[in-house]
Amino acid sequence: MKLKLILLICSLFLQQLHAQEITGELKEWHTVTLTFDGPETYEQDPINPFLDYRLDVTFTNGQEKFVIPGFYAADGNAAETSADKGNKWKVRFAPNTTGTWTYKTSFVKGKNIAVAENSADGVKLSPDGTSGTFEVTASDKSGLDLRGKGRLKPTDTHYLQFEGNKEYYIKGGANSPEDLLGYHEFDGTPKKHKFEKHIPEWKEGDPTWQNGKGKGIVGGMNYLSSTGINAVYFLTMNVMGDGKNVWPWTEEHERYRFDVSKLEQWELLFSHMDKVGLVKHVITQETENENLLDIGYTGIQRKLYYRELVARFAHHPGIIWNMGEESGITTWSPVGQTTKMRIAMIEYMKALEPYGNMVAIHTLPNKKDHENTVKPLLGNKSLDGISFQIHDLHHTYETTLHWRNESEKAGKKWVIWLDEIGPAKAGVLPDDYPGQQDTVRKDVIWANLMAGGAGVEHYFGYKYPHNDLNCEDWHTRDRIWKMTYVATDFFQKYLPFTTMKADNTLADVKDSYTFAKEGDTYCIYLKEGGQPTLNLEGHSGKFSVHWYNPRSGGNLIKTKIKTVNAGEKVALGPSPTLNEDWVVLVRKLKS
Incomplete structure (x- = not known):
C-alpha cells in the first residue's frame, strides 16, 4: 500500500513538472494562457511541430465545456526573441463564466495528426493527461473594452450580440488597407506599411515588441477607436493576391510551417484591439488565391491553416471569421471555388471553432454574382452572415433588404453587412471629396441600416490616395468615420433595432x-x-x-x-x- 501511495505521489509530481504556467488575468472573457513543456523542436523540424503533433485542452465548469486547440510556441516568448525553436506549447482560453474551471490536456504525436478526424490514433506524449484547476472572477473592464462586453456571437436575429452585457452590435468599420498585417515591424513580413502618421497616437502603456516596434500600427488602432469606428477588416493571407505581403507561414510559398514569432506579434496587436473596442474581421483568403490551398478543397493545407488561426486567435471576444473576399467564380475571376467547395470550408470552420464565433463570407460585386454565389448558401446553418460587395452603391438598400428577407425565409437569419462599394477605383473617397462622402452617408450607411442591415465597412478605391493597398493614414477619411459613428450611435441609443423591420x-x-x-x-x-x-x-x-x-x-x-x-x-x-x-x-x- 505504501509503495502504491509513493508511486501515485511521484506520478502527480512528475505530471506537475510538465504541467503549466498559467498567465493572464483570471477573469471572465479575458485570455487565460496555459504554457506546457513538451517536445523540444523547431519550425523546420522533419517531424512537423504544427502538423505532426496535436495539443487539445478540455476546459469544464459545471455544464460549460470547451475543447480548445493548442499550438507550438517555440521558446514561449517569440514575439520578443523571434525564436523558431523551443519546447513550449500553449493554449489560449477565454472563459465565459466565473467560478472554478478544470482543464485536462491531450497531447499526441502522429503523421498529420493535427488535422486527423480521430486524435486517438496518435501516440501520447507528455504533457498528455496533465490536469488542474483555476479560479475565474468577473471582468473589471468597461467602456469600449470588449472584455467587459463578452464574446460577440450570432443570435436568432439579424444581428450579433455580446454574450456578456447582452448589447447588440452595429458595425461601423474600416475595410482598408486590406493588407493591414503587411506591417514593416512584424517578423518575416515585406517592409511595406509603416503608418508613421499614427506613431504620435501610440500611448504609454500600449503594447510594443522588441524595443519599441509596433507604435505605428498600434497608434492607428487608437485613432480608429477614437473616431467611434468599431471594426477593422484585414487579410491573414494574400499570397498570389493583390498585396502579396501577408501570410502566416515561415515563407511565402510554404503551406505547412508557421512563423511563430510573427503570429505572436499579431496576437499583441489583436489583444490591443480588444482593449480599444475594435472587432477583428479576419479575411482568410481572397479571390485571386481561393484555390491556393488544396486546389480549393478542404484538405490538409486548408484544415491546418484554419486550425492554427483558431488555436491562436479564436479566444478574442470580438472576432469574425470571413471565409474569403470576393468568393466565387465570375467572368473576371474565372478560377475559383465551386459552391460545393465553399460549403465544405464554411462547415469545416464552423465545426472547428470552439466558441461559436461568427462565420461569414464576402461576395463578388454584381447582382448576377450574388445570385450565383450567395443564393446556394441560403439556409446553411454554419454560415452566419454575408459581407456584401456591390458595384453600384445605390443598390445598397435593395441588396440588404432582399438578402435579409431571403435568409429569413430560408430559416437561417443572416447578418447583412455592406463592406465594399464600387466602382473599385473609387470606393469611399478621401475627405477632399465631401460630395461623394455625402452620397455614401445617404445611400450606403443609412441605406444599409434602414433596410435592416447590421452595418458597413469602408473600402478605399485604387485610383485615389491612401487606397486599399497603400493607405498609410486613416486621417484621410476622418469625416466618413465621424458620419459612420453618428449613424451607429443613433441606432444603439434610440432604437430596438433587433425587433424592427423596413x-x-x-x-x-x-x-x-x-x-x-x-x-x-x-x-x-x-x-x-x-x-x-x-x-x-x-x-x-x-x-x-x-x-x-x-x-x-x-x-x-x-x-x-x-x-x-x-x-x-x-x-x-x-x-x-x-x-x-x-x-x-x-x-x-x-x-
Missing part, C-alpha cells in the same frame, strides 16, 4: 426609408428633408416626435410638433431644414 409604405415622403416596430417605435430617414406623414392607423396612444441630424449627430431635436396621437395618419411637421437629410424618431410614450 416598411417604406408607412411614410409618404419621396426618397425616404422607414424602419419600424409598429405600434412602438418608428424611424424615418429623409434623404432631402420634407414633411412626412406617418401611418399610425390601428394603433393607440400618444407618441413623441424628435429629429436627429445624420450629418453631425448631437442631441435629439424638438420642433413645433412634439407629440402625435395614434389611430390615423399623422403629420410630423417639416424637417428642421429642407434639402438636407434628416431622421425623425417617433416613439410611444409610456402611460
Whole structure:
C-alpha cells in the first residue's frame, strides 16, 4: 500500500513538472494562457511541430465545456526573441463564466495528426493527461473594452450580440488597407506599411515588441477607436493576391510551417484591439488565391491553416471569421471555388471553432454574382452572415433588404453587412471629396441600416490616395468615420433595432426609408428633408416626435410638433431644414 501511495505521489509530481504556467488575468472573457513543456523542436523540424503533433485542452465548469486547440510556441516568448525553436506549447482560453474551471490536456504525436478526424490514433506524449484547476472572477473592464462586453456571437436575429452585457452590435468599420498585417515591424513580413502618421497616437502603456516596434500600427488602432469606428477588416493571407505581403507561414510559398514569432506579434496587436473596442474581421483568403490551398478543397493545407488561426486567435471576444473576399467564380475571376467547395470550408470552420464565433463570407460585386454565389448558401446553418460587395452603391438598400428577407425565409437569419462599394477605383473617397462622402452617408450607411442591415465597412478605391493597398493614414477619411459613428450611435441609443423591420409604405415622403416596430417605435430617414406623414392607423396612444441630424449627430431635436396621437395618419411637421437629410424618431410614450 505504501509503495502504491509513493508511486501515485511521484506520478502527480512528475505530471506537475510538465504541467503549466498559467498567465493572464483570471477573469471572465479575458485570455487565460496555459504554457506546457513538451517536445523540444523547431519550425523546420522533419517531424512537423504544427502538423505532426496535436495539443487539445478540455476546459469544464459545471455544464460549460470547451475543447480548445493548442499550438507550438517555440521558446514561449517569440514575439520578443523571434525564436523558431523551443519546447513550449500553449493554449489560449477565454472563459465565459466565473467560478472554478478544470482543464485536462491531450497531447499526441502522429503523421498529420493535427488535422486527423480521430486524435486517438496518435501516440501520447507528455504533457498528455496533465490536469488542474483555476479560479475565474468577473471582468473589471468597461467602456469600449470588449472584455467587459463578452464574446460577440450570432443570435436568432439579424444581428450579433455580446454574450456578456447582452448589447447588440452595429458595425461601423474600416475595410482598408486590406493588407493591414503587411506591417514593416512584424517578423518575416515585406517592409511595406509603416503608418508613421499614427506613431504620435501610440500611448504609454500600449503594447510594443522588441524595443519599441509596433507604435505605428498600434497608434492607428487608437485613432480608429477614437473616431467611434468599431471594426477593422484585414487579410491573414494574400499570397498570389493583390498585396502579396501577408501570410502566416515561415515563407511565402510554404503551406505547412508557421512563423511563430510573427503570429505572436499579431496576437499583441489583436489583444490591443480588444482593449480599444475594435472587432477583428479576419479575411482568410481572397479571390485571386481561393484555390491556393488544396486546389480549393478542404484538405490538409486548408484544415491546418484554419486550425492554427483558431488555436491562436479564436479566444478574442470580438472576432469574425470571413471565409474569403470576393468568393466565387465570375467572368473576371474565372478560377475559383465551386459552391460545393465553399460549403465544405464554411462547415469545416464552423465545426472547428470552439466558441461559436461568427462565420461569414464576402461576395463578388454584381447582382448576377450574388445570385450565383450567395443564393446556394441560403439556409446553411454554419454560415452566419454575408459581407456584401456591390458595384453600384445605390443598390445598397435593395441588396440588404432582399438578402435579409431571403435568409429569413430560408430559416437561417443572416447578418447583412455592406463592406465594399464600387466602382473599385473609387470606393469611399478621401475627405477632399465631401460630395461623394455625402452620397455614401445617404445611400450606403443609412441605406444599409434602414433596410435592416447590421452595418458597413469602408473600402478605399485604387485610383485615389491612401487606397486599399497603400493607405498609410486613416486621417484621410476622418469625416466618413465621424458620419459612420453618428449613424451607429443613433441606432444603439434610440432604437430596438433587433425587433424592427423596413416598411417604406408607412411614410409618404419621396426618397425616404422607414424602419419600424409598429405600434412602438418608428424611424424615418429623409434623404432631402420634407414633411412626412406617418401611418399610425390601428394603433393607440400618444407618441413623441424628435429629429436627429445624420450629418453631425448631437442631441435629439424638438420642433413645433412634439407629440402625435395614434389611430390615423399623422403629420410630423417639416424637417428642421429642407434639402438636407434628416431622421425623425417617433416613439410611444409610456402611460
